Amino acid sequence: MASGYIVRKNQYYDSLFLMGVNKRILDRSGVTQSAVLMGSDTNKALLADIGLDLAGLKGAGPNDLVVAVVADNQQVVDETLNQFDQILNAGIAPRAKTTLHTLQDGLASRPNANLAVISLPGEYAAGEARKAIESGLHVFLFSDNVSIEDELELKKLAAGKGLLVMGPDCGTSLIGGKGIGFANAVRKGKIGAVGPSGTGLQEFTCQVHNAGQGISHAIGTGSHDLSDSIGGLTTFAALDALEADPGTEVIAVISKPPGPKTLAKLIARFKSSQKPVVACFLGVEQSALEKDTGFFPANTIDCAVDISLRVFGGELPSLNGHDWDELQRSESSEWSGEQRYLRGLFAGGTFCYQSQQIMHQAGLQVFSNSPLEKKFGLEHPEKSREHSVVDMGDDFYTRGRPHPMIDGTWRSQRILSEARDSSVSVLLLDFILGHNASLDPVGDLLESIIEAKRIARERGGFLSVVASVCGTDGDLQDLELQIKMLREAGVIVFQSNASAVSFCTELIKRRK
């Protein structure tokens, strides 16, 4: 095995772009490992993980590009590093070079700007967000790894100026029909939404659209906003704004369990709302909410959509009375005697969480790397046991690698490793369409799905594959085509995670 690296001084690129460059290097014949990173201390630690001698990298700093290659032989290493400029430039879209290098430059160029969209590495993100707020801008802060102390300070600063901080770790917002971050093409309408989870908001807004209604605004708050440390500062500001917004008639809140103190304050706020509030707190015992009146509790995202639609006389098509019997009989009839477990591999963290809730309620014990209760935690994210669902957007998988919503490489590999486990009968997947997601999320995994089914067949069994697709007819990825590709590969497709899981909970009980 041979290795080598180059350092390019003062060449700064964003992390997502560099992950794309890295993928092109990894695709080259003979390359076994590679890394294309800025030379920050955090990134240098990642390079150590792939076994590189870091002595020569001491002089590389956060503004310097580091390219490291491990390959079968030295010739491949040298050729790859020599051709690096071609590999790099293949990913650069032709665009006029900007002369704007700071937030202040941007503001000088557009004094009427009202929003800063920040997706810088965590160590710089809070500082730039602070400058944006001090300049009177609302902030969409995608970056994670911002400390709770910094988050609290930013949100208090913004509150004092009447500004909104969506984030940190905010994946999705829809403001006046315009999607920021990972969002879908959703028509404008009268339903407002607030929530810390990007995929939760995507699922809610897509289903509202697909049922014929529309979204006024969906405001992402960042994943920590409803913790007691932050106290829901962004959520309360968003609720106030949606209540005052003449275009919003009903407000839905979609979240994992808030901190107990924040939950109590939220419930009090819902009761004083002049507009109906639908509250979906995944993982919160429904009986704890149902005794309260003055808002509508929902135990799944589908249920929140259904209640919101009913305000306008609509409803979500019911799953009750669906005749899944024949389909489930035919799927399970070919399972071998040892096939008995479900494995869920998710790009969306909220889908992983909601799946566990539905499976627990159906009496199934399910393990996860992001468990509802500690006792159901997987010892290692890569090692499933019994029924397991894995959040592949978790830090373990995304440290130095693209998120599974963007790149299916790791999920493809995991599909195959689950298929090789002879105790697995059902594979549950999610596909998320929309802005910034992979342009062909089904295409990215299709080969692995077909191969996984072949592996099970060859062993004398059958692998059932069930998927949910989160998207709309307006999304770039072509929703209809994505679903068609799955169905042609023998996948059972639903347009919501909750319905896909409900189907699976019945299917899995048919084991022999």
Place this chain on the structure above:
Amino acid sequence: MENTVVNLLNEPLVAINLGLSGFADNLEVQDVEVVRVDWAPSAGGDQEMIDILDSLL
């Protein structure tokens, strides 16, 4: 006009993008006015120096 949250919801977005260029691309596709900032850490990424510079500006 004052930049309150209610105004943000009811006025056209004008965004300054710092970071992933894909975010700016997708806003432009939706006809949102976007200023692209070609951002890099100031002071060679030296956090102590960045803090000093920020306090001076």
